[in-house]
Amino acid sequence: MRQETDVEQAIEQYADMIKHICLVYMKNESDTEDVFQDVFLKYALFSEPFESEEHKKAWLIRVAINRCKDVLRSFFHRNTCSLDEAMAVAAPDSGDFSHVLEAVIRLPEKYKILVYLHYYQGYSAVEIAGILHKKVNTVYTHLARARAELKDMLGGDEGETGNP
Structure with a gap:
């Protein structure tokens, strides 16, 4: 030394x-x-x-x-990007959805990665289960709970598109 x-x-x-x-x-x-x-x-x-x-x-x-x-x-x-980069590409062609990304970031860790992989990267629940070494039903359950938390954070049914 x-x-x-x-x-x-x-x-x-x-x-x-x-x-x-x-x-x-x-x-x-x-x-x-x-x-x-x-x-x-x-x-x-x-x-x-x-x-x-x-x-x-x-x-x-x-x-x-x-x-x-x-x-x-x-x-x-x-495999990461800065928060500024993520905010810039959250929804480049349709309005300001930065509040959605902020809500996703506030989710618990176990939900955050699932939402990111499913909605931002386009992986199916089966693929996510394989990537994260989890049961498929666990992935479905956590995605449903994450959607429910996001719905509460973002104010209910307003702006919902009907996508699963």
């Missing part, structure tokens, strides 16, 4: 460079900040000495690039 002063010096010296590398790969500020922190945490925990200042710089660059690639390859990163 490195001395605190050594870590602070490295951050002061290389912060801009690492941040720019991360921003190029990650294309957003929040992921860039996460990777930036990971890089310097790894540096703080890495106890081997560097041959030269250039070796340290090259090591930091390599760690930043590898961490960016790891995050971009991760299941979570590939």
Whole structure:
């Protein structure tokens, strides 16, 4: 483990460079900040000495690039989107239905994923049961309960389209 002063010096010296590398790969500020922190945490925990200042710089660059690639390859990163992106595509061609998405987000976890998979991704209850390793009847029951909760949250039958 490195001395605190050594870590602070490295951050002061290389912060801009690492941040720019991360921003190029990650294309957003929040992921860039996460990777930036990971890089310097790894540096703080890495106890081997560097041959030269250039070796340290090259090591930091390599760690930043590898961490960016790891995050971009991760299941979570590939299969999620920000809340802003979700709100933008909630119903792009028909009115403002952001309140519906907000209601879905407020559902309990066990219902939220089912509603998302069924209504937003178009999976059937049988397919969802296979994906989540649940019984088909459990999926049907939870979807019905989720619809009931959404109906209460959104104010009853108003605006209902009759879709199951």
